[in-house]
Amino acid sequence: MRIDTILARKQTYSYEIFPPRGELPLQQAKEIAGELAQDHPDWISTTFSAGGHGNSQNVAAICAQTQNELGVTALAHLTCMGSTKEDVDYYLDTLEHDGIQNVLALRGDKTAGKEPKDFRYASDLIAYIKEHHPSLCCGAACYPEGHIETKNIKESMEVMKYKQDAGADFFVTQLFFDNEYFYRFRESCARSRIKRPIVVGIMPFTSQKQIQRIAFTCGASIPSAVIKRIIAAGDDRDKQAQAGLEYAIEQLQDLAQNGVDGLHIYTMNKLQVAHQIHSALKECGYLAA
Numbered sequence: 058m059r060i061d062t063i064l065a066r067k068q069t070y071s072y073e074i075f076p077p078r079g080e081l082p083l084q085q086a087k088e089i090a091g092e093l094a095q096d097h098p099d100w101i102s103t104t105f106s107a108g109g110h111g112n113s114q115n116v117a118a119i120c121a122q123t124q125n126e127l128g129v130t131a132l133a134h135l136t137c138m139g140s141t142k143e144d145v146d147y148y149l150d151t152l153e154h155d156g157i158q159n160v161l162a163l164r165g166d167k168t169a170g171k172e173p174k175d176f177r178y179a180s181d182l183i184a185y186i187k188e189h190h191p192s193l194c195c196g197a198a199c200y201p202e203g204h205i206e207t208k209n210i211k212e213s214m215e216v217m218k219y220k221q222d223a224g225a226d227f228f229v230t231q232l233f234f235d236n237e238y239f240y241r242f243r244e245s246c247a248r249s250r251i252k253r254p255i256v257v258g259i260m261p262f263t264s265q266k267q268i269q270r271i272a273f274t275c276g277a278s279i280p281s282a283v284i285k286r287i288i289a290a291g292d293d294r295d296k297q298a299q300a301g302l303e304y305a306i307e308q309l310q311d312l313a314q315n316g317v318d319g320l321h322i323y324t325m326n327k328l329q330v331a332h333q334i335h336s337a338l339k340e341c342g343y344l345a346a
């Protein structure tokens with residue numbers, strides 16, 4: 058089903074599969090998506106060459122498998138940095154052939170040796186998709202704390218507007234650890250006439266090392282509440298991960314109470330973490346019991 062159609066009907070709950078390095082083998086992806094499917098998410102997305110580390114060859118096949126074998130709507134990511142129109146057409150034709158209706162159109166991170174070819178920004182890709190593959194529902198990224206290369210919130214809003222004007226049907230946020238940024242961002246979006254639904258992406262942190270890396274790659278602020286919990290967990294990695302899960306659940310429950318269009322979990326393929334979040338969102342009434 059098209060994601061804009063689902064978002065028009067309800068507050069959504071969805072998962073992201075993330076292959077950290079290299080290609081995610083189809084069988085492994087099936088095991089992960091199959092386990093996540095037990096929670097009946099509205100969709101499962103699969104990242105595309107995140108961080109420039111492979112995983113572009115299997116994305117379409119993983120999405121086809123998720124949708125056609127497991128019965129869960131699939132969202133296929135696509136980055137355009139270094140891509141030609143022919144590359145994009147080949148990928149999108151494959152998706153359409155396999156019945157995938159949803160694509161998340163992204164620029165991708167700047168990586169050494171990768172220069173833009175036919176697309177400079179995500180909005181160029183969105184416009185191209187809407188012109189040449191009009192049957193696809195097209196999502197785009199947005200950044201409650203601003204993209205790492207963006208100067209200020211005004212520029213952030215302008216870029217979101219470009220994406221909306223190019224035809225983006227919905228947005229998914231970058232992760233953040235302080236909900237206040239999201240609430241302020243949402244107000245700015247309303248003032249800037251951003252009318253498309255905004256799905257909130259949240260990632261439970263797993264360790265001090267990981268959250269520090271995130272802070273420096275995507276510019277997410279680390280609130281003192283998070284720092285205190287990591288300090289309380291000490292050097293124990295399991296306790297740090299448990300602190301991350303508990304913090305994410307509190308964040309998600311607060312977002313649920315404040316009326317969001319959808320909640321999207323960056324699972325990092327941690328299945329038990331996903332299941333525990335799912336249970337917590339049932340307990341707070343965001344998801345049906």
Ligand code: FAD
Nearest residue numbers: 104105106107108134163164165166178179198206207231
């Ligand atoms: P853009 O919207 O093109 O923005 C990139 C930069 O250019 C920003 O600083 C923006 O302000 C600026 N800009 C945009 N348009 C203009 C313009 N017209 N004029 C001037 N400046 C402009 N990465 C992956 O590699 N694989 C993935 O699967 C993936 N999935 C993601 C999913 C989500 C929900 C999010 C939030 C991010 C994801 N990323 C992924 C990371 C993403 O690729 C990076 O954040 C990337 O650096 C920016 O992508 P974008 O689509 O937001 O780019």
